[in-house]
Amino acid sequence: MTKFDEATQAIRVDDGTYDVCIDPGYAIGGPLNGGYLMAVILRAAVDASPFEHPVSTTAQFLKAPVPGPAQVRVEPLKAGRTAAFARATLVQDGVAQIESLITTATLNDVEPVYAEKSAYDMPALEDCAKLPDPKPESGMTLNAQMELLFDPPTIGWLKGEPTGRPESRAYFRMAEPQDPDPYVLALAVDCLPPVVFSAGARGWAPTVDLTWHLRALPAPGWLTLLGSGRLVVDGWFDEEVEVRDSTGRLVAQARQLARVGRG
Numbered sequence: 001m002t003k004f005d006e007a008t009q010a011i012r013v014d015d016g017t018y019d020v021c022i023d024p025g026y027a028i029g030g031p032l033n034g035g036y037l038m039a040v041i042l043r044a045a046v047d048a049s050p051f052e053h054p055v056s057t058t059a060q061f062l063k064a065p066v067p068g069p070a071q072v073r074v075e076p077l078k079a080g081r082t083a084a085f086a087r088a089t090l091v092q093d094g095v096a097q098i099e100s101l102i103t104t105a106t107l108n109d110v111e112p113v114y115a116e117k118s119a120y121d122m123p124a125l126e127d128c129a130k131l132p133d134p135k136p137e138s139g140m141t142l143n144a145q146m147e148l149l150f151d152p153p154t155i156g157w158l159k160g161e162p163t164g165r166p167e168s169r170a171y172f173r174m175a176e177p178q179d180p181d182p183y184v185l186a187l188a189v190d191c192l193p194p195v196v197f198s199a200g201a202r203g204w205a206p207t208v209d210l211t212w213h214l215r216a217l218p219a220p221g222w223l224t225l226l227g228s229g230r231l232v233v234d235g236w237f238d239e240e241v242e243v244r245d246s247t248g249r250l251v252a253q254a255r256q257l258a259r260v261g262r263g
Contacts, residue, residue: 002178002233003158004145004187008036010044016074018044022092024067029139031064034189034207034256036142037090041100044072045088047183050079054182055102058211061181065090065097076127118244119169120226125149125171131193146191147173157197166195166229166237171222180218180245188223189241189254196230196237196260203238203261212241212254221246233258 007023020043042054070092071097077085090098122128128149134140153168156162172188173180180188187214191210194205226242237260243252 001125002174002176004174004178004184008039008043008183010040010047010072011072012047013071016048017172018047018072018074020044020072020090022065022067022070025141025145027067027139027141028203030144031204031206032067033142033187033190034059034061034210035187037065037098038100038146038190038210038212039186040094041072041090041098042102042183042186043090045086045100045102046104048074048076048083048086049082049106052106053104053214053217054102054186054209055105055107055214056085056144057100057186057213058100058102059100060209061098063097064206065092068092079112094137102232107214109217112216118224118226118242118248120169122143122151122169122171122226125178125222128152128171129155130233131155134153135236142191144175146175146187147171148191152197155193157200157202162200164200166199166232166239167191168195168198168225168227170225172225173222178222179220180251182214182217185214185218185223185243185252186212188243189252190256192225192227192241194237194258194261195227195239196232199232201237201260205258205261207256207258210254210256211253214252216245216249216251216252218243218245219247219249223251232260
């Protein structure tokens with residue numbers, strides 16, 4: 001079991017309740033990463049399901065959970081021959097923090113009937129760049145859990161040179177050796193710096209609603225994350241992330257609605 005597996009562990013209490021412990025190692029200057037929190041919820045939802053994989057997840061972030069004990073309450077809605085539907089709520093101190101609707105199924109390793117190629121060719125790994133290590137007092141503990149190597153133009157905002165377009169692209173893998181699985185993908189779809197940084201915005205950009213789909217089980221190796229946005233207006237922006245595995249296969253898709261950061 002890896003540190004990430006332990007940090008997302010859900011212990012069954014009864015048919016609909018799971019105890020979890022939210023790990024402080026996935027914080028972004030205070031708030032916890034939404035992808036990490038989704039992985040915690042998904043551990044419980046999949047355990048309660050007759051199927052193996054979380055193929056569709058929609059999460060609404062009502063509040064910002066803090067590190068420490070919490071519960072995931074799973075309410076089955078319907079189960080058929082190929083998919084099951086459930087509502088899962090992350091609760092802390094008796095207050096709902098995240099509400100989610102989750103569809104589970106069992107994905108098979110089969111060749112796709114049709115598979116669109118990536119619209120963007122990433123540079124080689126050795127031509128990509130890391131973000132500077134955060135200062136200890138920053139509370140940016142998430143960075144230590146993963147490795148991100150960025151397409152250099154998409155982190156031009158670090159030097160005051162944003163591209164002017166909402167975009168972010170990087171290679172991703174866990175810092176501790178671990179083959180990617182659906183829970184790692186839940187983290188990956190929400191681990192890029194907000195795409196609005198490349199459009200000139202800064203500051204914490206809280207996610208309001210995030211939906212992602214597991215399209216295939218990823219092969220071992222680096223994941224490629226391609227993030228973009230279509231509209232930044234009135235303090236809101238959207239972010240779409242496409243995830244491809246080391247073979248180039250599309251393994252996850254995500255879209256979120258978030259607030260433009262202040263600061």
